[in-house]
Amino acid sequence: MKLSITRIGAIASKEFLHLRRDRLTGGMIAGIPIMMTLLFGFAINQDVRHLHAGLADLANTQASRALAADVVATQVVDIVEHRATAAELEELLVRGRISVGLVIPADFERRLAGSGRPIAQLLVDGGDPIVLGAARGLAGMPIPGAAASRSAEPFAVRAYFNPERRSSIHIVPGLCGVILTLTMTLFTSIAIVREREHGNLELLITTPVQTLELMVGKIVPYVLIGYLQVALVLTLGAVLFEVPFRGAVLDLVVGAGVFVAATLTLGLFISTVATTQFQAFQLTFVTFLPQMLLSGFMFPFDGMPRPAQILAEGFPLTHFVRIVRAIVLRGADLEQLRPEIWPLGVFFVIAMSLAMLRFRKRLD
Amino acid sequence: MQTELTPPNGASAEPAIRTHGLTRRFGDLVAVDKIDLTVPRQRIFGFLGPNGSGKSTTIRMLCGLLLPSEGSAEVLGLDPSRDAEALRTRIGYMTQRFSLYEDLSVVENLRFLAQIHSMTRDRRKTRVDEQLARFDLAVRADQLAGTLSGGQKQRLALAAATLHEPELLFLDEPTSAVDPQSRRDFWETLFDLVDQGATILVSTHFMDEAERCHELAILDEGRLVASGEPQELMAAIDAAVIEIEAQRSREASKQLETLPYVQSVAQLGNRLHALVDSNLEEPAARLQHALAEAGLEARCRETTANLEDVFVAATRDRPEASP
Numbered sequence: 118m119k120l121s122i123t124r125i126g127a128i129a130s131k132e133f134l135h136l137r138r139d140r141l142t143g144g145m146i147a148g149i150p151i152m153m154t155l156l157f158g159f160a161i162n163q164d165v166r167h168l169h170a171g172l173a174d175l176a177n178t179q180a181s182r183a184l185a186a187d188v189v190a191t192q193v194v195d196i197v198e199h200r201a202t203a204a205e206l207e208e209l210l211v212r213g214r215i216s217v218g219l220v221i222p223a224d225f226e227r228r229l230a231g232s233g234r235p236i237a238q239l240l241v242d243g244g245d246p247i248v249l250g251a252a253r254g255l256a257g258m259p260i261p262g263a264a265a266s267r268s269a270e271p272f273a274v275r276a277y278f279n280p281e282r283r284s285s286i287h288i289v290p291g292l293c294g295v296i297l298t299l300t301m302t303l304f305t306s307i308a309i310v311r312e313r314e315h316g317n318l319e320l321l322i323t324t325p326v327q328t329l330e331l332m333v334g335k336i337v338p339y340v341l342i343g344y345l346q347v348a349l350v351l352t353l354g355a356v357l358f359e360v361p362f363r364g365a366v367l368d369l370v371v372g373a374g375v376f377v378a379a380t381l382t383l384g385l386f387i388s389t390v391a392t393t394q395f396q397a398f399q400l401t402f403v404t405f406l407p408q409m410l411l412s413g414f415m416f417p418f419d420g421m422p423r424p425a426q427i428l429a430e431g432f433p434l435t436h437f438v439r440i441v442r443a444i445v446l447r448g449a450d451l452e453q454l455r456p457e458i459w460p461l462g463v464f465f466v467i468a469m470s471l472a473m474l475r476f477r478k479r480l481d
Numbered sequence: 482m483q484t485e486l487t488p489p490n491g492a493s494a495e496p497a498i499r500t501h502g503l504t505r506r507f508g509d510l511v512a513v514d515k516i517d518l519t520v521p522r523q524r525i526f527g528f529l530g531p532n533g534s535g536k537s538t539t540i541r542m543l544c545g546l547l548l549p550s551e552g553s554a555e556v557l558g559l560d561p562s563r564d565a566e567a568l569r570t571r572i573g574y575m576t577q578r579f580s581l582y583e584d585l586s587v588v589e590n591l592r593f594l595a596q597i598h599s600m601t602r603d604r605r606k607t608r609v610d611e612q613l614a615r616f617d618l619a620v621r622a623d624q625l626a627g628t629l630s631g632g633q634k635q636r637l638a639l640a641a642a643t644l645h646e647p648e649l650l651f652l653d654e655p656t657s658a659v660d661p662q663s664r665r666d667f668w669e670t671l672f673d674l675v676d677q678g679a680t681i682l683v684s685t686h687f688m689d690e691a692e693r694c695h696e697l698a699i700l701d702e703g704r705l706v707a708s709g710e711p712q713e714l715m716a717a718i719d720a721a722v723i724e725i726e727a728q729r730s731r732e733a734s735k736q737l738e739t740l741p742y743v744q745s746v747a748q749l750g751n752r753l754h755a756l757v758d759s760n761l762e763e764p765a766a767r768l769q770h771a772l773a774e775a776g777l778e779a780r781c782r783e784t785t786a787n788l789e790d791v792f793v794a795a796t797r798d799r800p801e802a803s804p
Contacts, residue, residue: 121599123596123599124596124597124599126596127593127596127597128597130593131582131585131589131593134582134584134585134589135582135584135585138584138585138625139584315580315582315583316576316578316579316580317580317581317582318580319546319576319578319580320574320576320580320581320641321597322546323544323545323546323569323572323574324569324594324597324598325566325569325570325597325598325599326597327566478545478546478565479545479546479547479548480541480546480547
């Protein structure tokens with residue numbers, strides 16, 4: 118039998134009617150993005166700003182004091198302790214008094230003038246990956262031994278001044294993905310279970326509607342809702358946190374579309390596994406939490422152990438976090454993001470196939 | 482016993498449904514046990530049986546919603562386990578539980594199903610309007626289905642099941658949650674549908690509904706224990722029916738149940754209704770005598786069987802049967 122656009126349309130417009138009747142779910146479409154953007158935006162902002170820092174300025178020259186002032190001006194750190202030696206800063210780190218220590222060596226001026234060696238040293242509490250990430254961003258790179266100061270400019274600090282290193286800017290685009298993962302999976306995971314629980318499914322499967330029509334009809338409305346959420350988060354991000362949008366909107370439309378489709382089919386698959394709405398909720402969170410934690414949204418992907426990275430490559434969110442950050446923050450185009458797009462397509466096909474295999478137009 | 486009836490004038494000679502040894506097991510439970518059935522066209526065919534007798538399971542197999550464990554079925558010339566998709570455009574199914582969308586309005590539900598049945602835009606509008614008018618739902622068109630009364634929900638469910646004008650309609654206990662007047666109206670509609678050419682298979686546990694069917698199949702614990710026209714079944718009952726008027730009817734009832742040739746006793750107000758083995762001679766006199774011996778005064782007389790008697794006689798072989 119041929120696929121019928123009319124029947125897909127019937128399912129899709131029915132889903133919209135359900136949403137219109139269900140005020141709470143409808144409210145969640147806008148409520149979750151707004152709430153999470155505010156929460157994450159402000160919370161993460163406070164976290165990476167005003168980190169307690171210690172300073173050991175062994176040079177104590179005008180230039181070294183200027184460097185320390187520049188570092189403070191980033192607002193990432195507040196210098197709360199002044200010490201005479203690096204060893205003392207280490208001790209403060211061990212005690213947890215400070216998260217970051219800035220050591221400006223006695224030969225600072227010479228290093229600054231020269232080109233072979235790093236100009237300053239950052240001691241960072243590596244136990245907290247967010248601090249580490251923030252400090253890495255702060256320093257740009259001044260790890261001893263790295264190809265350091267090519268000129269007299271304190272470029273390490275300037276790298277931090279780059280707005281892209283500000284965490285809300287980093288967080289908000291990724292947040293689009295997190296929100297979509299949560300809401301999209303949740304909405305579709307209950308979509309079929311709800312029909313089964315309410316007894317509607319027995320009627321529906323006695324009609325000529327085909328499995329693929331039902332599946333496609335179920336996800337179409339949410340793709341649109343997904344776009345709405347992306348627009349909402351990025352607008353809020355732009356207004357509240359000055360998140361720029363450097364790439365092409367059309368690129369994001371394509372990238373988000375593939376990602377949303379992949380996430381929705383994950384929900385559909387859950388819906389064919391779960392027998393009650395409560396189970397569907399649980400399964401959704403079981404798939405959501407690892408994605409949020411391992412996708413590179415919360416913690417730097419490079420900092421994760423290899424097995425976690427391999428696992429995370431299988432998550433849609435991992436790829437979307439890279440896509441959205443690249444497009445929004447770095448102005449990347451789709452051509453450059455191909456390695457992130459195709460895994461989402463593969464995920465979509467596999468999840469859809471599994472959902473269709475599991476869903477039968479029968480009761481046994 | 483299975484009865485082949487001559488179809489009414491104008492109806493196709495090919496039956497709407499024919500099953501052969503249809504069986505369905507759920508684990509160890511045999512829900513439907515080797516049912517042979519022939520449902521002629523343009524008839525209301527009733528499935529009478531207690532809850533758990535296999536009525537719903539049989540209907541679901543005939544709709545292609547469940548696969549038979551054994552045996553075969555032919556519905557409108559198709560095999561429901563293989564040609565389910567082709568069959569689904571030609572049958573209507575009204576589930577036991579209200580299965581339309583409660584958060585959609587009456588008209589939204591109907592429009593949705595009209596679209597699912599791939600009707601053209603014009604056709605959709607015509608059919609939805611026709612069904613709203615026919616089932617007296619026009620004034621409720623914009624009301625949410627979940628807020629309808631039992632009778633209104635049932636009318637909506639039937640309107641939905643017949644929206645695409647199916648040749649064969651399956652109704653699974655359609656009147657369970659409905660008042661008597663609504664039930665009468667509902668049955669009037671069913672006869673109208675049959676007049677227009679439809680065949681209806683309806684399951685019920687109400688005797689008065691069963692009596693309205695052209696033909697009946699009595700199911701018990703998954704088995705077909707009797708079938709035929711209601712009148713035939715009542716005439717062919719394998720028991721004598723005795724009506725007893727007794728002063729102390731409860732005691733009389735208990736006394737009668739101890740007699741080996743009494744199959745069952747039912748109390749109807751002050752009277753008792755007993756089924757007695759048909760090979761017993763002068764059963765009324767025997768009962769009266771037996772009661773007198775127990776010191777109970779009673780008047781016994783033989784009467785004609787009703788459908789409930791048929792049902793009780795047909796299912797008596799398994800007294801442990803739980804309802």
